[in-house]
Amino acid sequence: MAEPVRAEEPAVTIEAFLDGLWMERGLAGNTLAAYRSDLLAFARWLDERDAPALLAVDRAEVMRYLAARVAGGASRRSSARLLSALRRFYRYQLRQGVIEHDPTARVEAPRAGRPLPASLSEDEVERLLDAPDTASFLGRRDRAMLELLYATGLRVSELVGLRLDQVNRRQGVVRVTGKGGKERLVPLGESALESLEHYLSDGRPTINGASAAMAVFITQRGRGMTRQAFWYRIRDHARAAGIHQPLSPHTLRHSFATHLLNHGADLRAVQLLLGHSDLSTTQIYTHVARARLQALHAAHHPRG
Numbered sequence: 001m002a003e004p005v006r007a008e009e010p011a012v013t014i015e016a017f018l019d020g021l022w023m024e025r026g027l028a029g030n031t032l033a034a035y036r037s038d039l040l041a042f043a044r045w046l047d048e049r050d051a052p053a054l055l056a057v058d059r060a061e062v063m064r065y066l067a068a069r070v071a072g073g074a075s076r077r078s079s080a081r082l083l084s085a086l087r088r089f090y091r092y093q094l095r096q097g098v099i100e101h102d103p104t105a106r107v108e109a110p111r112a113g114r115p116l117p118a119s120l121s122e123d124e125v126e127r128l129l130d131a132p133d134t135a136s137f138l139g140r141r142d143r144a145m146l147e148l149l150y151a152t153g154l155r156v157s158e159l160v161g162l163r164l165d166q167v168n169r170r171q172g173v174v175r176v177t178g179k180g181g182k183e184r185l186v187p188l189g190e191s192a193l194e195s196l197e198h199y200l201s202d203g204r205p206t207i208n209g210a211s212a213a214m215a216v217f218i219t220q221r222g223r224g225m226t227r228q229a230f231w232y233r234i235r236d237h238a239r240a241a242g243i244h245q246p247l248s249p250h251t252l253r254h255s256f257a258t259h260l261l262n263h264g265a266d267l268r269a270v271q272l273l274l275g276h277s278d279l280s281t282t283q284i285y286t287h288v289a290r291a292r293l294q295a296l297h298a299a300h301h302p303r304g
Contacts, residue, residue, distance in 0.1 A: 010043035010054045017092050038085040055093060059103045062086060066107070083107060119254040124243050125150055128252075131237035134198070138220070142233050144192075144199035145217055145225075148174075149249065151192035153256035153274050156249035160225045162216045169197065 017039075018032050043054045045065055052061060069079055087104045094102050120128065129146050133139035149159055158176050166175045172188045188196065196216075204218065215224035230249055238247045257274060 010047075011040065013054060014039045014043070014089070017089050020092060020096075021088065034081070035085045035088070038082045039089055042082075042086065055099055057103050058101075059106060062103050062107055119258045120243070120245075120247075120251060122259060124241070125252070125255055125259075127241040128234075128237060128243060131241040137204075140195075140199045140202065141204070141217060142237065144195040145230065146234070146237070146252065147192040147195040148188065149252040150256055151189040152176075152186045153253050154186070155253060156227050156230060159249070160215075160217060160227055160230060163214045164216055165214070167196070167216060169193065169200075 014036060018036060021035070022032060039054075042065060045068070046052065046054060046057065046061070051057070066079055066083065069082065070076075074082075083104065087102075090099065090102045090104050093099045129143065129150065132142040132146070134143050145159060148154065148162075149156070152174060154162075154174075154176060155178070158178060162174065162176070168175070172193050173185045174188060175183060175185055177183050200216075204216075217225040217230075219225060219229065227249065234247060234249055253274070
């Protein structure tokens with residue numbers, strides 16, 4: 001086995017590893033810089049504690065460092081990234097014959113967790129829906145788009161791509177082609193249907209070129225709406241409604257699912273409405289709904 005690099009030279013060892021990693025994998029400069037930062041921080045921590053050198057640590061020392069980082073407020077995501085850097089470093093040293101055992105071999109990565117989707121309260125949704133000026137053609141279009149998005153939980157790509165022949169106004173449903181080419185029927189609800197009728201009968205026909213476009217929602221030039229254009233419109237309406245949190249068209253999809261579950265909807269029904277192929281994708285919303293209910297209980301229950 002090759003002679004270990006001396007403890008006072010961790011920077012040399014780390015740079016040699018990064019050079020070798022770049023030659024093997026061609027990783028981006030930002031990734032290499034992140035690895036350098038994480039490894040140097042670990043080496044400094046070892047030195048400050050008079051612990052074994054970088055190439056002489058065992059599993060217990062790695063675990064102690066991860067625990068110290070968590071106690072210091074490090075997120076699970078950054079701890080997982082750190083462990084990834086340590087694993088690559090020690091596996092490289094193992095392949096090079098510098099060490100005989102990988103101290104990270106039986107260390108489990110902290111679960112980063114799945115971020116909860118952002119959603120609006122029911123009051124915020126009402127304010128957002130009321131924001132467009134329906135005295136104007138564009139206001140009627142925007143109100144219809146917002147109502148439809150919240151009533152159906154469509155993806156924004158499904159909304160802007162909606163065609164006239166996919167809307168059954170008599171039955172009050174839309175036929176949507178989602179991911180993987182799967183079709184689903186989604187009910188509109190009275191408010192969304194009323195706003196859509198208002199737009200189609202007294203908004204869309206007045207916009208130039210409307211007769212030539214199959215898209216339900218179109219611009220003043222008669223072209224189909226784009227995701228970007230709708231995002232800008234939502235941002236403006238949110239500002240007018242006094243909603244200051246970051247907002248996107250997807251926020252209304254999240255709000256649709258959360259509010260349904262808050263009011264007792266079945267999880268599988270929500271799955272079908274959202275067009276999720278896997279129930280586990282829908283289950284993330286149960287965490288949102290549960291958090292809302294817990295906050296409500298804490299605020300209003302006499303023993304909360």
